[in-house]
Amino acid sequence: MTALTCRFIKLADSLLRRAPVTVSRAGAALQSRAPIIQGIRTHRTNTWWDEHLTEDNASFLKKVITEEYKQQTTDKLSPLKDEPWPRHEWVEGSRRVGLVAVKLGMMPVWTKSGERHVVTMLQVQDCHVVKHLSKEEYxxxxxxxIVGGKNVSPFHRPEGYLxxxxxxxxxxxxxxxxxxxxDNAIIKPGTPLYAxxxxxxxxxxxTAKT
Structure with a gap:
């Protein structure tokens, strides 16, 4: 559920270029010194724990959820936990799945022959296969x-997303x-992906936003 809220800020001076002016009957222009009220609209996701948990309980719940997700990620690293889907042979024209990475920046590297190249550094953080869509579903x-990267807190997330x-x-x-x-490059959901x-x-x- 999404909640739209609005908060008001009382400004002593106008942030606009033009200050409010009042014209009297005598023709004199008087600058108004009344405070200006500015409204700021905020947009946030409302969840059940926002209304029914105290700050201490919410802090404790966040800590428990973090530890639970860390253990969940660790369990996925073991190949003995669950049988993977069968692997198929690569053929010409096969198309593999990609990764979700975070851009860290750019740096120069040198080859063994002394040639200098500028490269972009990408970090693969907590990348997993989330869902498989068949031909009929896609x-x-x-x-x-569907591949996801970089773990986030489950709070302020809709139930359908989780x-x-x-x-x-x-x-x-x-x-x-x-x-x-x-078809020969399908990977089971929950499989971790690395660089x-x-x-x-x-x-x-x-592909990225720059």
């Missing part, structure tokens, strides 16, 4: 995988991206 032509991650057995993610994949998903020498397509 567009009728290709299958797709249910997707609960079904995959992973913590909520800050960023979700859909990747079209071929080693790619190998040196491969060409990748990177």
């Amino acid at each position: 567009d009728g032509h290709t299958a797709a995988l 249910e997707v991650f609960r079904n995959a057995g992973v913590p909520p993610k800050q960023k979700l991206t859909t990747f079209c994949v071929s 080693a998903h790619f190998r040196p020498g491969q060409y990748v397509d990177v």
Whole structure:
């Protein structure tokens, strides 16, 4: 559920270029010194714990949830917890799933021959496959995988959003991206993805906001 709220700020001086002016009957212009009230509209997500929990209880609940998600992520790292889906052989034209990463910045690197190159550093944080979409569920032509990256707090998140991650057995993610994949590159939801998903020498397509 989303809540729209509004708070008011009392300003001593106008932040606008033009100050309010009052014209009297005699024709004199008098500048008004009355305080200005400015309204600021805020938009936030309202959840059940906002209304029914004290600050101490909310702090305790956040701590418990954080520890629970850490343990959940650790359990997913063990291949003995659950059987993965069967792996298929790579063929020409196969399309693999991508990763969700965070841009850290740019830096120069030098090759063994002394050549200087400027590279962009990307960090893969808590990247997991969240959901598998079959051809019928996606567009009728290709299958797709929804991948999420960077764990976030479950508070102030709608229940429908959290249910997707609960079904995959992973913590909520800050960023979700859909990747079209071929039938032989489908990965089971809940599988962690790392930078080693790619190998040196491969060409990748990177999309980001700059």
